[in-house]
Amino acid sequence: MQCLRLKHILQACKSSARIHKQRAKSGQASDMGMKSYWDAFYRSRRPRDLGDSNCFEWFFPYSETKDVFQSAFANVAENLPGNDFNLIRIAELGCGTSELSMELIQDHQSSCCITCVDFSTAALEHNQKNVKSNARFHGSVAGHLAYVAADVCHLPFSENSFDLVFEKGTMDALLKSENTRPKSDQFLLEAIRVLRPGGMFLQFSDEAPELRLDLLERMKSHVWQREPKHISVSFKNISHNDALEYFVYTVQYGKM
Numbered sequence: 184m185q186c187l188r189l190k191h192i193l194q195a196c197k198s199s200a201r202i203h204k205q206r207a208k209s210g211q212a213s214d215m216g217m218k219s220y221w222d223a224f225y226r227s228r229r230p231r232d233l234g235d236s237n238c239f240e241w242f243f244p245y246s247e248t249k250d251v252f253q254s255a256f257a258n259v260a261e262n263l264p265g266n267d268f269n270l271i272r273i274a275e276l277g278c279g280t281s282e283l284s285m286e287l288i289q290d291h292q293s294s295c296c297i298t299c300v301d302f303s304t305a306a307l308e309h310n311q312k313n314v315k316s317n318a319r320f321h322g323s324v325a326g327h328l329a330y331v332a333a334d335v336c337h338l339p340f341s342e343n344s345f346d347l348v349f350e351k352g353t354m355d356a357l358l359k360s361e362n363t364r365p366k367s368d369q370f371l372l373e374a375i376r377v378l379r380p381g382g383m384f385l386q387f388s389d390e391a392p393e394l395r396l397d398l399l400e401r402m403k404s405h406v407w408q409r410e411p412k413h414i415s416v417s418f419k420n421i422s423h424n425d426a427l428e429y430f431v432y433t434v435q436y437g438k439m
């Protein structure tokens with residue numbers, strides 16, 4: 184019996200070492216979790232020609248996430264707690280210079296307000312300029328967007344602040360940085376802490392389910408210890424071609 188248990192422990196250690204190796208291998212840089220890395224990255228980008236908003240879009244643009252957001256909106260709107268304007272409160276964690284949030288507001292006819300968080304001041308400055316100068320976005324979009332400079336592992340929001348929280352590539356960046364485990368664990372716990380019960384958290388990622396689901400399961404058990412709330416985790420392959428695989432991970436928080 185003892186021997187069997189030891190064998191299981193050894194197997195678990197081996198598989199966690201393998202996962203760690205796989206993540207390290209796929210990582211492009213160990214400083215992808217650092218503000219200085221991202222500030223330099225966004226500052227190094229120059230408009231190619233007049234009118235080019237020069238945004239950098241990780242993985243894919245809004246158009247490829249449309250269906251996912253369509254059903255997420257329907258889901259969270261179902262039991263939207265009345266707020267002053269009946270708007271869906273959304274947070275994007277690690278927005279970079281992506282235009283996804285702007286397009287989301289446009290597409291949903293301003294039925295939501297989005298708080299975009301990033302610790303890169305270079306990215307946030309770029310976005311503020313983009314919203315002001317890009318004819319597509321000022322007017323209805325600008326009034327529904329807020330930018331907050333903050334660390335996604337220590338969010339400056341209270342519990343219950345959002346109906347929907349999402350991220351694209353942010354946890355992937357944290358997983359390629361040093362102290363991977365504590366940072367990604369903290370990030371997941373923060374994303375759930377700021378959600379209201381009945382809310383939803385979406386992760387767009389290129390990380391395969393055999394790696395990501397373990398982390399989401401760990402988060403589930405941490406949250407359960409803090410507060411016994413039902414959490415369900417699911418995922419979907421949203422790849423548009425065979426060469427690259429992308430997934431959306433959905434965490435439904437506190438809904439039976």
Ligand SMILES: C[S@@+](CC[C@H](N)C(=O)[O-])C[C@H]1O[C@@H](n2cnc3c(N)ncnc32)[C@H](O)[C@@H]1O
Nearest residue numbers: 221240241277278279281302303334335351352
């Ligand atoms: C891979 S990029 C994705 C950017 C954007 N979501 C997109 O789809 O193009 C990761 C982003 O996360 C931000 N980031 C990484 N670690 C962070 C942290 N601890 N706090 C806040 N932002 C962070 C980076 O500045 C960067 O903009």
